[in-house]
Amino acid sequence: MAVTLQDVADRAGVSKSAVSRTFTAGASVSDRTRAKVEAAAAELGYHPNVLASSLTTGRTKLIGLVSNNFTNPYFLEIFDRFTQALQQAGLRPLLVNLAHEGDAVHSLDMLRQYSVDGVIVASSTLPPDFTAAFRAAGLPVVHAFGWSRSAPDTDLVSIDNIAAGTLAAETLLARGYGRIGFLGGPREASTTQDRLTGFQARAGAAFVGARFAPAYAFDAGRATMRGLLQDGPGAEAWFCGDDVIAIGALSALRDAGLKVPGQVGILGLNDMEMAGWENIGLTTIRQPIAEIVAASVALIEASIADAARRPETRMLPCSLIERATLRPLP
Amino acid sequence: MAVTLQDVADRAGVSKSAVSRTFTAGASVSDRTRAKVEAAAAELGYHPNVLASSLTTGRTKLIGLVSNNFTNPYFLEIFDRFTQALQQAGLRPLLVNLAHEGDAVHSLDMLRQYSVDGVIVASSTLPPDFTAAFRAAGLPVVHAFGWSRSAPDTDLVSIDNIAAGTLAAETLLARGYGRIGFLGGPREASTTQDRLTGFQARAGAAFVGARFAPAYAFDAGRATMRGLLQDGPGAEAWFCGDDVIAIGALSALRDAGLKVPGQVGILGLNDMEMAGWENIGLTTIRQPIAEIVAASVALIEASIADAARRPETRMLPCSLIERATLRPLP
DNA sequence: GCCATGCGTGAAACCGGTTGCATTCTGCCA
DNA sequence: TGGCAGAATGCAACCGGTTTCACGCATGGC
Numbered sequence: 001m002a003v004t005l006q007d008v009a010d011r012a013g014v015s016k017s018a019v020s021r022t023f024t025a026g027a028s029v030s031d032r033t034r035a036k037v038e039a040a041a042a043e044l045g046y047h048p049n050v051l052a053s054s055l056t057t058g059r060t061k062l063i064g065l066v067s068n069n070f071t072n073p074y075f076l077e078i079f080d081r082f083t084q085a086l087q088q089a090g091l092r093p094l095l096v097n098l099a100h101e102g103d104a105v106h107s108l109d110m111l112r113q114y115s116v117d118g119v120i121v122a123s124s125t126l127p128p129d130f131t132a133a134f135r136a137a138g139l140p141v142v143h144a145f146g147w148s149r150s151a152p153d154t155d156l157v158s159i160d161n162i163a164a165g166t167l168a169a170e171t172l173l174a175r176g177y178g179r180i181g182f183l184g185g186p187r188e189a190s191t192t193q194d195r196l197t198g199f200q201a202r203a204g205a206a207f208v209g210a211r212f213a214p215a216y217a218f219d220a221g222r223a224t225m226r227g228l229l230q231d232g233p234g235a236e237a238w239f240c241g242d243d244v245i246a247i248g249a250l251s252a253l254r255d256a257g258l259k260v261p262g263q264v265g266i267l268g269l270n271d272m273e274m275a276g277w278e279n280i281g282l283t284t285i286r287q288p289i290a291e292i293v294a295a296s297v298a299l300i301e302a303s304i305a306d307a308a309r310r311p312e313t314r315m316l317p318c319s320l321i322e323r324a325t326l327r328p329l330p
Numbered sequence: 331m332a333v334t335l336q337d338v339a340d341r342a343g344v345s346k347s348a349v350s351r352t353f354t355a356g357a358s359v360s361d362r363t364r365a366k367v368e369a370a371a372a373e374l375g376y377h378p379n380v381l382a383s384s385l386t387t388g389r390t391k392l393i394g395l396v397s398n399n400f401t402n403p404y405f406l407e408i409f410d411r412f413t414q415a416l417q418q419a420g421l422r423p424l425l426v427n428l429a430h431e432g433d434a435v436h437s438l439d440m441l442r443q444y445s446v447d448g449v450i451v452a453s454s455t456l457p458p459d460f461t462a463a464f465r466a467a468g469l470p471v472v473h474a475f476g477w478s479r480s481a482p483d484t485d486l487v488s489i490d491n492i493a494a495g496t497l498a499a500e501t502l503l504a505r506g507y508g509r510i511g512f513l514g515g516p517r518e519a520s521t522t523q524d525r526l527t528g529f530q531a532r533a534g535a536a537f538v539g540a541r542f543a544p545a546y547a548f549d550a551g552r553a554t555m556r557g558l559l560q561d562g563p564g565a566e567a568w569f570c571g572d573d574v575i576a577i578g579a580l581s582a583l584r585d586a587g588l589k590v591p592g593q594v595g596i597l598g599l600n601d602m603e604m605a606g607w608e609n610i611g612l613t614t615i616r617q618p619i620a621e622i623v624a625a626s627v628a629l630i631e632a633s634i635a636d637a638a639r640r641p642e643t644r645m646l647p648c649s650l651i652e653r654a655t656l657r658p659l660p
Numbered sequence: 661g662c663c664a665t666g667c668g669t670g671a672a673a674c675c676g677g678t679t680g681c682a683t684t685c686t687g688c689c690a
Numbered sequence: 691t692g693g694c695a696g697a698a699t700g701c702a703a704c705c706g707g708t709t710t711c712a713c714g715c716a717t718g719g720c
Contacts, residue, residue, distance in 0.1 A: 002442070004706060015670045020708060027709095030668060050443045051381045051390065052706035055675040060381065062444075065425070070410035071603070073403035080400035083427035092444065095395070095425045097413035112332070113380045114392075114422065218607050251609035274403070277548050279581035334676060345700045350678060357679095360686095360698055382676035385705040 003046040012040035023048055054115065063091045063300060064111040064119040068098035068126060072216045072244055074272040078122055078145070081293040089297055091117070098126070108133055118300040120144060124191040125216075128154075135311075140303030144296040145287075148190045153311055155299045157292050160315040161191050164285055165198025168239040168267055169206075171285075171320055175327045177265050179208045181235035183224060183249060185242050187212040192241055195269070199239055208235045213245050221248025229256050237265030237326070243272045243284055250282070250325065266325040281324035288316050333376040342370035353378050384445065393421045393630060394441040394449040398428035398456060402546045402574055404602040408452055408475070411623040419627055421447070428456070438463055448630040450474060454521040455546075458484075465641075470633030474626040475617075478520045483641055485629045487622050490645040491521050494615055495528025498569040498597055499536075501615075501650055505657045507595050509538045511565035513554060513579060515572050517542040522571055525599070529569055538565045543575045551578025559586050567595030567656070573602045573614055580612070580655065596655040599648075611654035618646050 009019045014033055021027035022037040029037075040046075054060040063086055069075040079095075086093050094116060096107045111119060111134075118140035121131050128148040134141040135154050147158040165182075172180045182199050184192040192212065200207050211228055213220035221244065228234050229252065240246035246268035250260060258264050261283075268275055268284035275282040295314045303309050322328075339349045344363055351357035352367040359367075370376075384390040393416055399405040409425075416423050424446060426437045441449060441464075448470035451461050458478040464471040465484050477488040495512075502510045512529050514522040522542065530537050541558055543550035551574065558564050559582065570576035576598035580590060588594050591613075598605055598614030605612040625644045633639050652658075 002445075002706095005708095006706080016707080017670055017709080018668085021669090024708075028668060033668080047439055047443050049445060049706055051445060052385055052675090053708065055382055055385070055677085055706080056708040058675085062424075070406060070413070073406055073604070076400060076403055076406040076409075079406075079409070079425075080427065080429075083400070083425055084429055087427060087433075092440070093425045094392075095409075095413055095423045097410065097417060099410075099414055103417075109377050110422070113377050115332075115379060115381060218604070222608065247609075248607075251607065254609060273401070274548070277578075277581065278552065279577075279584060332676095335678095336676080346677080347679080347700060348698085350676095351699090354678080358698060363698075379676055382705090383678070385676080385707090386678040388705090 002049070003044045005046075005048070007044055008037060008040045008046045011044060012036045058115075059304075060115050060117055061091050062094050062114055062116040064096055064107075064116045065093040065122065066096040066098060066107065066111075066119060066126075067122045069123055069216065070097055070099065072242070073274060074216075074243060074270050075122070077273060078289060078293070081289060082120065082122065082296075085293050085297045089301060091297075091301075098123075104130055105133075108137065111139070112137060117304050118142070120296055120300055121146070122296075125186055125189045127188075128190070140300055140307075142296045142299045142303070144292055146189075146191060147194065147313075147315075155303065155311045156313045157295045157299065158191070158315060159287050159292075159318045161194035162198035164269060164318050165195040165200070165239070166202040167198075167285060167318070167320065168195070168269070169199045169202035171267060171326070172237045172239065172265060173203070173206060174329060175237075175265065176330055177235075177237035177327075178206060179235045180206050180237045180239065181208045181228075182210040183221070183228070183238045183240045183245060184210060184212045185216050185245060186214060195239075195241055213241075213248075216242045216244055218244055218248040218251070221245030222252045223248075225249035225252035226256075229253075229258075236263075237267065239267045239269075241269055243268040243270040243275045243282060246282055246284070246325075247274070247280060250280070261325050261327045265327060268325075271321050275321070276323070283323045283326040284321050285318050286321045287318055291316050332379070333374045335376075335378070337374055338367065338370045338376045341374060342366045388445075389634075390445050390447055391421050392424050392444055392446040394426055394437075394444075394446045395423040395452065396426040396428060396437065396441075396449060396456075397452045399453055399546065400427055400429065402572070403604060404546075404573060404600050405452070407603060408619060408623070411619060412450065412452065412626075415623050415627045419631060421627075421631075428453075434460055435463075438467060441469070442467060447634050448472070450626055450630055451476070452626075455516055455519045458520070470630055470637075472626045472629045472633070474622055476519075476521060477524065477643075477645075485633065485641045486643045487625045487629065488521075488645060489617050489622075489648045491524035492528035494599060494648050495525040495530070495569070496532040497528075497615060497648070497650065498525070498599070499529045499532035501597060501656070502567045502569065502595060503533070503536060504659060505567075505595065506660060507565075507567035507657075508536060509565045510536050510567045510569065511538045511558075512540040513551070513558070513568045513570045513575060514540060514542045515546050515575060516544060525569075525571055543571075543578075546572045546574055548574055548578040548581070551575030552582045553578075555579035555582035556586075559583075559588075566593075567591075567597065569597045569599075571599055573598040573600040573605045573612060576612055576614065576655075577604070577610060580610070591655050591657045595657060598655075601651050605651070606653070613653045613656040614651050615648050616651045617648055621646050
């Protein structure tokens, strides 16, 4: 059905080798041969079969893009960037949805079956031993949006979550909120723990406690905030570990008749597109998503090019985006 | 590096053929050999290389998942379902982001280079000649969430957009809105045209006009509604061609001090998760996304199994989801 | 005019599997 | 026990490429 190397070779009156060489950069071919081959290839509409060539070259240009966050709209922005950045780099994302627990080991096997060149794990909740498994299998792997002290032997790209927590506490205090709390995402996630650590340390005596939403979801944020309100007077301002949780919390506050940002302040994290919608106007800490994606792709490319490369950690700075859910600076 | 068929064969003391046959269903192997091979494979941690086998079988179990909607949160739900459904079927999604116009022809070539078994195009705005190009290349292709009279020779899975428009008009009229309008997505999309057609036909004299948002995005919906408001008294209720446009429109109405659903009614389409958030409460027409995804995967499997299969069109019913942006029935 | 140099080329082996075919093995029946 | 059918197995070719190797040929220096 499809046009093969041999077809082109026959047409051009040269050997398979000659054709192959015209399509591999840096190979030795005369201008005359190259011209003949290119003409034949164009006439026949030939495109080399990447998969066949991967057998000998060991490169598929396939990258496993693994995530378990298919419900948080923020991740659509992340997928958008990743797919574009990978395509730009001539790589192809093989998407893996880690919806169920058991998928983890299975998907590792699967990605090896397809001999992907590398794996990008985009998640802040996946346990470090998951990425470690890829590395143990000899696969280049970059963990983006997650961070873990316990896995220093894999590439990591992330914000400094401790610094983000610190920035959050500083921001709330500077705006005159006296009692401040943390409304994080899933408790087990090391990112959540780091954000809390930074927040609590900087908040000092102003810290009134932490609560954890079970998921990065509107409902989870809303329900958790409702619980906090029922428990009596809590904080004057909350640092939420994620925008979508923050938006859920806002909804609960509004239902309870509390004025934001006057009576209660809310600070998010991520700066997803929705945070900027005029009917939401969430004040939030921005993750530099473009830079995180670019760095992740760069690191995976580096690991592919040099298998002996030492893994590296890139922590990118985040910044405050001022909108309407915190009082202005005095 | 990786364990190969030969390694297993050596270990088990049999030929490559025997090993290959133990892993292909329906091949003739004795129980004794199978046991030996399986033991050896387990010890070595062998997983067959799908790409190598694809050379002879012609099957990669790779499916191109093509879309250009990486900004509408609704599509994250769609990707979530598609990835899960494909994984369930033993297929792997190769994700293609059609962000730029020029990507189209390039991505076709690319998907052929990877000899994908089929392509699923998930988009309501891609032109029909795009999917036609895949079909012309001999690739099984299913177009989901889009529909076109002009391309009856490809598999289509979608709601009946004309019927959805009719249902929308009926719904608005039944709730006592006298003058009703259509606020659609991109004008060129055939889905938009169909929704308008159905809507206008049923609305009859109550129809006051149509306006088109330039994109499926909050900002687009908001700006378009703001424009409508400036143009003076418009409709009492609007049928929006997409939830996220509807949510943008709601934001503009609220800013203008108009009461929803009392003074103005808003009806969306899709029933994305966000539509159900308590701070939004969008009344909307639900697309049966699970069924659309399931049907798309089933059709692509059918096309792969039988290359001579005739393409087919599946139109699935949609239904009204009652929330808070339309007046209740009298 | 001779030889070293090096580029361009094709034959053939190989990547990791599958599969047609011929051969051997097994079980069953006469 | 012999004969035979059918199952099990191995060999070798093949899928569509890449790459090593050896050779042919043009070039340039002496």
